[in-house]
Amino acid sequence: MVTRAGQRASRATRPPYTARVSLLIPTHALPPLSYRIPSHLRPEVGIGAAVVAPLSGRPRLGVVVGIEGEDDRAGEDVLSVVKDLSVQPVLVELCHRISDDFAIPLPAVLRAALPPGIEAGSYRVLKPLPGWPWEAGSSVTRTTLKRGLGRDGLRAAEAEGRVALAPATPRPKMVEWTVIRAAAEPDLARAPRQRDLFASLKDRGGASMTSALISEAGASRGALRELVRRGAVRLVRRPEPAPLLATSGEGAARVHPFSRTAHSAVESGGAFLWRTAGREEGDAVAAVVRATLRDGDQALVLAPEVRTVERLAGHLRLVLPAGHNVAAYHAGLGRDRAAVHEAAREGTVDVVVGTRAAALLRLARPGSISVVDEPNDAHRADPGHEGLPVHVRDVALERARLQRATVFFLSPYPSLKLYAAEVRGRERVRELPSSQPGRWPAARIVDMRGSGAALSSTLLEACRRCMEREGRTGVVLKRLGYATAVSCSHCGAIKRCPDCDLPLAMHGWKGLLVCTRCGYSEKLGPCARCASDRVRPTGLGVERVRDELSSVLGVRAGLITADEQEHADAPVVVGTAPRMLEREWDAVILPDADAFLAESGIGAVERSFRLFYRAAEAASGLLLVQTRLPEHYALRAGVRGDYESFAQEELPRLRSLGYPPFGHVASLTFEGSEAVVKGAVESDLRPALGAGVEMSPPVPLRRSGEGTAWRVLLRSRGRSAVARAATLAARAAARTHGLTVRVEVDPEEV
Template identity: 50%
Template sequence: MANHTAPLRGPFRPPHRGAAPRQKVLPVARVSLLIPSHALPPFSYRIPEHLVSEVRIGMAVVAPLSGYGRLGIVVGFEEDGDRPLKEIRALAEGLSLPGNLVKLCAWTAGASALPLNAVLRMALPPGLSTSALQVHDPAPDWPWRAGSIVSRTQLRRVLGGEGLKAAEEAGRIVFAPAPPVRRNIEWAVAEDEAYEVPSRASRQRALLEALVDHDSGLPVVGLLEAANAGRDSLRRLVRRGAVRIEKRPEPLSVSYTRGSGSGLAEYEEGAKRALARGGAWIWRMPNAEGVAAAAAVARCAVRRGEQTLVLTPEIGAVERLVEEFERLLPAGLTVASYHSELGRDRAAVHEAARLGEVDVLVGTRVAVLVPLARPGAICVMDEPNEAHRASPGYEGVPIHVREPAIARSRIEGDAAVVFFSPFPSLRLYAPESGVLRLPAIEADWWPAVSVVDMRGTGAALSSTLLAACRRTIQFGGRRRRVGVVVNRLGHAASLSCARCGFVWRCPACAFPLALRDTVGKSLSCNRCGTDEGSARQCPNCGSGRLDRTGLAVDKVRAGLADALGVEVGVSTADKREGEDGSVVVGTARRMLEEEWDLVVVPDADSLLFGAAGTAEKGFRLLYAAAQASRDRVLIQTRQPEHHVLQAALRGDYEAFAASELPKRRSLGYPPHAHLAQITLEGSKETVRRTVESRLRPILGDGVEMLDPVPFPGDGVGTAWRVLLKSRKRGALAEAAALVARIAAETRGGGSGLKARIDMDPEEV
């Protein structure tokens, strides 16, 4: 059989350091086939004798399944047996992955309960086409010539299913997977710099002057825009031999740094320390300093001949970071962005990073599995941000990038991974995580903080708050602006006493109870399912004035507009009006991106009570509110002595961590153990019957299952949450995947049960 190699890109280059030694290649390879709609396990294929010396872990190959050639990645080897096995048909070296990256994908698949082939696809070039085949040896009656690229659908239409299989088996048609190709665009190049432009042809002169400064030419579209000229002027220059037009691939979005590196000295010692030792590190500092510190890490990595991967939660932040690195890093280094909106250019950046042509790759969570030729450092910016984790239906791995980043640093020769944030996640900060710490850089300024005790009052907005707003509008700081941050949870609110601030808690696990019915005030626990019935009066002081925690944006906006007599703007994900006004109400994600003279949090209690993780999230929001204020922060609460509130308003992260970590340890929450949240959709009876009769009995030792509870925010009562706990991540992931599969089988039986897995959720 001939060796048909897919017509792809150049040879694979091994990683610079930490590369695994070449494995002893055995006659049978385990291949994970990259079929998007199928969660297939790896299959065994015989390696043809002429390919035995070339096949290694990570090699992209073409292997048959049901008679058709499919793209797959070699993930392991096994001893030859007497089984009849199909043979690998061809190699696709240009799509091969480093062996260490395959190990990382296998780890990620286990940690996220995803099929291995789904994770491997994330590591390959985006936009990879797996539906095209190349005609190699056409039959006389075929309508295609040798070398033609034809879709599988068209081939099947002409040849029929069996005819296509026979043609592939005979090697007359070759499966040709390929990444998207950059389109060719027109470039203009100066041919005759001495050409004298007519005196009246100012547009032609502008075009020629622009080209003279660029020996290699300029893209035509950009040239015409810069010279404010039309194509007619350019055509005249071409006809006269002054300029030539040629086709080139569209330029890669790789930029070059232009700085001196002089502003990075104060961070150099920490950067060198992290890279010299490797492993995972926390570097606490104000967000404003994180970019320069990450640039210092990148510069140290470049000096060692290594690449740096920088991960940031938002696409907008990617472009801002690229601009900052261009300014901060010494001139001549290459920086590229990588995110879901790059289009075809993203595959080209993927290739450049794989070949070592990019010194610093800045991307969102989708970049965490991009292969690097010389991996040296990973920087994770704004580490606690939940956007670092892919939500269901969105691109990326559905676990926080901190997990594969730490695994990658360990697998790829102990490269350094540095997490930047003034308030890192507790699961990362806990001693049990094994993450090292660089000396923290504390904020050198902190705003004045006022706490308004709302116990005993029924008002939503205190006179103190309104007076502070008026004072800022009339006599405040530079812009006289007030930002009002409302934590609009929308579900799982708690119940508190308006008189003394008492909060109802679960008697079984001490979590604040969730308010299920705002009229009857029925309470239940989101964690263990305990139902406490309805609350009528406070058990602490006897008051019947019971309030739901949390104020809605519209209610606060209307109250402020009425009391202050000014137009109040709004800034949320769904609504943006009057954002340039003197008073703006909105959710934290939008409001805390700006600076304000006065930052107001009218209901801090909604930040302190709720699911596991609510207090940590509340601390971050209050800390960020202080960072966003130029002058003063004002907080309303019925819990003024709460330790989270006090620590946040002092900017004391260590005090907050010291008080919260023992609680996580006692509950067995990450990093002390691992959780799998399984969302089941179906009737209450179906869910409970399935859990007790089919799911709970299959769990192995060391995996605990809590009873199903209504999913917060599900108003129709058809979504239920089942929580699994274990100290072993692998055992938990296997159990979660098994539970989801059995639930899917139940669905197929007609009872309407669907399942979704969320490994180690950020908030429970």
């Protein structure tokens, strides 16, 4: 029974209050557990409180997710409350919804909402015995204690209260500060350098980090030493402050074209889709942030990559009105990230620009959330990377609803998962007037059907003409993985699954073409459309094209990929899409557009359209595309920058196949022996399927050096149905020896 406010009961008869605690062990197998709340801790224990509670005789860090009355299942007490760590109750509710909707263990979601770098295994020494190498009050890791005391000795020390688990945030770096002594007014008339330094310190409020003071005042360390000797200032050690950027307002005029639209949207509240040209995205975000700050609220900006975060933070510093501050938030900050987290919680930072790790960042006054480059796959964490396997678009939508903040999704080509009319209606997303690109290149599509050449004479001539005008050409290719699609060199047809309409992937290790969704397979044979036997793997390699261009053009072509860069200032540069299209070129060439169109996966066509659009944005004069599919609607619309016509073609196709956004998918990747995997699928997963949930057979995936993994896809019109089935499968796998499973609900790529 839950004890209601106002109820009275005697101390002897009042039932003990209990807390449901989610221990931060990232597994589906451990649900929240009930613990008694000792009377002395009751004022401090509420939803979102971080606590230490026992599990199998060992103290663990957890978060309170519910408060209850008497509960017979609560056999142990909460041990302590960690006051520096907590999650806002509204964020606890958000974590619950993310966990339920995307089949992610609740502890993993809660951990993402806590400050970064928590020392979860840190112990405080309370009552050291004679001979211990640690003093009372010192912090020691569990590993160190076990090494010094032994396993049994550590257990005894915990039981006797000599040591206690005391998780803590990373200790801030201590740095030197210069502080004016009380009532100090030294006579510095004959010491101009000391006088200027002292005046600069006064302008900073009488205290400053020494390094910043000396640098910005243009002073020497000797002048500072003299001020110390005179007794005017003192040097102290203080925590290094969060790395905040003070705004200047120097480029405020750039924001004006977007101000009225942004201000109106922020004032009305809700969710908005804003199609802005790529080059104008930063100014549109600045307009949203400016309107948010006008109301005294904080703004959160989410960007897909660290470089974009740093670029946007620097841009906002210049264009926002003076008197505010901006902070970047990403893994590269090290200890500084914890300081930014605290500044956001306290409300001392106005704008936070972060990667997906900031999606659950606690804000004192949340006003707006802006998701930049919304369809970018980097907004969702891949296995082994920081963050949650859920796109920030979904987190931002739900968070904005719960906290009554305004959310903006910015991109010239928003994801169809958001743009579809059904989704916009269900999620109450309104579309703002779109901005058109200021310029667009001339586009030329070269039909390669019937040609055996890798590079056409048209392509080579375009490179030569650009070089003659002293322009620069970017040649963009797709790096191929282990599974490659195949197409007909004669007519351009791509081999597709007859059931799923997805390109078949060639798995050389089996000599088969395989559908990665349903497992359908067939041997490589003649083209089904024209009967030609000229069926070959699609895709040109970066090095091959680079070598051929260097030979034909007589210049060494440069190279730009995610991993390396060589001769990047050459007149012709070859590379992969992500890095190449961040730059501007006089001409952009796609020698093998079909490699993008032939990608396996439900979203391959949409990703191809976005790439063609980005290629056009990056080209100031010419976009040249080689293809054997010259009439493909994604290609035609992409090179024209016509998002609406692409959506009109692609959405009906997705609807007819039941693909997102008109259905939901859960991808389950099992790792284990074939017998164990298939046994788990048939005995645990299949019985757990609810009505309307379809399941594919296990499809083998090749992983070099890691053995074989198996993928099973679940499909349903409702997300909750596939999430429930996937969660049950994950719980069963946790109980099965030799079996692991990774779950992704509505992944960006399948």
